[in-house]
Amino acid sequence: MEKSVIVKDVTKKYKLYNKNSEKLLDLLLPKSYGEEYFALRNVSFEAEKGDVIGFVGVNGSGKSTLSNIIAGIIPPTDGNVKTNGKTALIAVASGLNNQLTGRENIELKMLMLGFDKHRIKELEPEIIEFSELGKFIDQPVKSYSSGMKSRLGFSVSVHIDPEILIIDEALSVGDKNFAEKCLEKMNEFKEKGKTMFFVSHSIGQMKKFCQKALWLEYGELKAYGPMDEVMPKYEAFLKEYNAMSKNEQKKYREEQMKRRSSQLV
């Protein structure tokens, strides 16, 4: 099988500071201030062409960080990612420029992806129609609701026809009709054999749409494989987690936080 994405030993570290002044001091005296925090630690997996993979995990487990790294939006601290083809990420905070209008955002994004002006003018009407933004397309994006931003982001991303599409929670902010239209488009992509990553808290949607699942727990890869093998384990974990008292959940989270941090000072 042809490999589409290879993620090798990917780690993403952030620094947490107690005060703003610590951040400044850390710039002047690197490695002296702040606490290192692992958003992802040593994550490795491979996706084959045509795989549709759901990322699961509780809040803060690293799903968006991994999505952004695969899309090339943020670099890993260690490790590397190889992608075979054009990659697009659809996310709620989808990299739109708030000062520009919807139309200008379409043009900018496509120019950055190497489309020529002629092709942009050709695709623009289709993108605008799919987004259903009407005359808002010539208003600055800062005046859009999160659903409207998501419509624009989704429409641009599917029309640039990427080989690898990453959808991070983007369906949860739109209304039902638009979400259905998006799912239809995603099914078209699936039929064309594109590789897709899907982040959603809806287990039902995940099971319906994806054939593989990747479970992240506090930045570490807990399980990766066919949906019907990984999902029952994740659901059993969720059941146990949800049955814990508030205090037990707090203790559990603190324990996990300890595993992700390493004190530098």
Ligand SMILES: Nc1ncnc2c1ncn2[C@@H]1O[C@H](COP(=O)(O)OP(=O)(O)OP(=O)(O)O)[C@@H](O)[C@H]1O
């Ligand atoms: N820019 C940043 N600076 C510092 N910490 C960050 C940054 N971005 C993410 N993190 C931290 O990394 C961890 C993973 O975050 P991420 O957004 O990837 O999780 P997630 O699984 O997508 O969560 P959710 O389900 O809530 O969307 C979180 O603890 C988060 O606070």
